[in-house]
Amino acid sequence: MPELPEVEVVRRGLDRWVSGRTVAEVEVCHPRAVRRQTGGGLDFAARLTGRVLGPARRRGKYLWLPVDEAAGDRRSALLGHLGMSGQLLVQDPAVPDETHLRIRLRFTDGGRELRFVDQRTFGHLAVDDLLFDGPGDAQGLPAALAHIARDPLDPLFDDAGFFTALRAKRTTVKRALLDQSLISGVGNIYADEALWRSKLHYDRPTETLTRPLAATLLANAREVMTAALAVGGTSFDSLYVNVNGESGYFSRSLDAYGREGEPCYRCGTPIRRAAWMNRSSYFCPRCQRVPRQRAY
């Protein structure tokens, strides 16, 4: 469940069903799922067993739950990224194991267990050190996330700083939107949606973006992700689900992504799909034109 709205849906589920519970047992079924853990699966399990998981937090597409926060231990957190196909499910222990079950956490209360299920294993879990900015920082940030920018739904996101960095980048606008060190949480779907709403071509050089255009783009990214979050995120199939295995409804509200050959909702021109960086870009060839000042 890849992009910000889908990850936020999962964060809320973890906060409701997992936070406050004590880990009884950790089972790592596939070593690739803990490949970022220095010390491997044994270390991962040792750093969680017997510990209490705190409130679920998120930055961009990353999730984490502080470990033993209530007990005054402010040093580590269970960190997760869902990659392309990862799921975090809160599942009754009686439910048979999923085909791609990678990690299982059992709890001391004997209730529903937490399962990390990931078909392609691009996602991962790890226990990471929490870094604190100073006495005023009550929450901290996992060390591995030092290079991840705040996401646009974060109240502390720096709009002015984003505009400046965007203009300074020697790149094109969709690359910039997907650059998690510039702005996090935006992926291929919401990048295409924000660009469509802004009438911007994905290959437009960032240096040609005026401040009002950049502001419009940012506002549209916020709007489309907020709207998606309100209906549980985007899901085309059962691969992208919340902690209870349920899909969101935003796929029916997409204006560009996945609509190749279908009419643009603004002008009726068929939406086009272009191969782009080993993936796809969906856009309206009439509403979203490459500006003339550069040949592409």
Place this chain on the structure above:
DNA sequence: AGACCAACCTGCTGGC
């Protein structure tokens, strides 16, 4: 230093 993209995986779909 900064930009780029191949590689990491599994499964599904559509064309031949």
Place this chain on the structure above:
DNA sequence: TGCCAGCAGGTTGGTC
């Protein structure tokens, strides 16, 4: 029916 190419919501390490 079978096979194979192409595609999928992301990130990174290595290269230039």
